[in-house]
Structure formats: structure tokens, C-alpha cells
Amino acid sequence: MINTISQVLSMVKDPKPNLITVDLTATIEEVSDVLAKEDVNLVVVTAKGKHVGIISTKDTSRESGSGKRPSERYAFEIMTSRKDVITTSPNGNLSLVSQAMTEGEKEIRHIIVADEFGEWIAVLSIKDILRAMRLNEQEREEIQEMYAKSGWPPVS
Numbered sequence: 001m002i003n004t005i006s007q008v009l010s011m012v013k014d015p016k017p018n019l020i021t022v023d024l025t026a027t028i029e030e031v032s033d034v035l036a037k038e039d040v041n042l043v044v045v046t047a048k049g050k051h052v053g054i055i056s057t058k059d060t061s062r063e064s065g066s067g068k069r070p071s072e073r074y075a076f077e078i079m080t081s082r083k084d085v086i087t088t089s090p091n092g093n094l095s096l097v098s099q100a101m102t103e104g105e106k107e108i109r110h111i112i113v114a115d116e117f118g119e120w121i122a123v124l125s126i127k128d129i130l131r132a133m134r135l136n137e138q139e140r141e142e143i144q145e146m147y148a149k150s151g152w153p154p155v156s
Contacts, residue, residue: 024047027070
């Protein structure tokens with residue numbers, strides 16, 4: 001059974017070796033280019049080497065419909081700031097993370113994994129979390145089937 005976020009990280013199909021970053025002063029156009037080039041849905045915004053926020057493809061899409069030129073708007077204008085970013089630790093409980101991402105007030109499509117010092121080390125998508133939950137469900141079903149075939153526990 002997959003119980004922790006570190007187990008999810010180990011099973012991620014195409015893990016990125018590092019967080020993909022953009023500078024705080026990057027234009028929205030540049031952010032969109034990085035998202036496309038790296039084939040990711042989220043980038044970490046940095047200032048002087050420190051992680052200060054995140055921007056997703058959803059954020060850049062929303063901006064493209066605003067009527068403002070992406071070449072004249074900046075990452076710091078649309079990012080979710082660090083204080084508002086939802087994080088978990090590698091020891092985080094998969095069920096609780098899944099619940100937070102799917103049942104909270106906000107739609108959370110990505111969660112940042114932070115180490116014991118609060119440093120951001122990885123990004124997981126809702127797809128990664130739901131894939132792990134599905135594998136757990138399949139394992140439960142296989143165990144139930146195995147018990148049913150074995151006749152255990154005896155039914156009285």
C-alpha cells in the first residue's frame with residue numbers, strides 16, 4: 001500500500017529532477033514559454049534564488065483572456081505567493097493530501113513537497129495523487145478477492 005508522499009514520489013512516472021523555475025521579473029509570455037518547453041503545468045517563481053511563489057498553466061491561461069499583453073505583465077503579478085502555497089512533507093499522509101486537494105475550498109491541482117527545513121523539493125500533481133489512490137484501491141480489491149477465494153475468514 002502507498003501511504004506516504006515519499007512513496008508517491010518514488011512511483012511518479014516522469015519525475016523532474018529539479019523544480020522548474022522562473023524569475024520573479026519574467027514576463028507572462030516567458031513563463032508560458034517555459035511551461036511549454038519543459039512540458040509542465042507549474043513553475044516555481046524565484047527571487048534571488050529563493051522560492052517565492054508558483055504559477056500554473058491555469059494562471060497563464062486566465063491572463064491571456066484578460067486583454068492585457070503577456071509581454072507586458074510579470075510573474076509577480078499573477079503568482080500564488082509562498083505564504084498561500086499548500087505544501088506537504090515527504091512523510092505526509094497520502095489520504096489526507098488527497099482529501100485536501102479534492103475536497104477543499106480551493107481547487108488544488110498541484111502540491112509542493114517541502115523538506116524538514118521548509119525547502120521546496122518537488123511538485124506532485126493531482127494526477128500523481130489519484131494514481132496512487134487508484135493503485136491502493138486495486139490492491140485492496142485483490143486482497144479481498146484473495147480472501148474470498150481462500151474461504152477466510154470463515155463465515156458463521
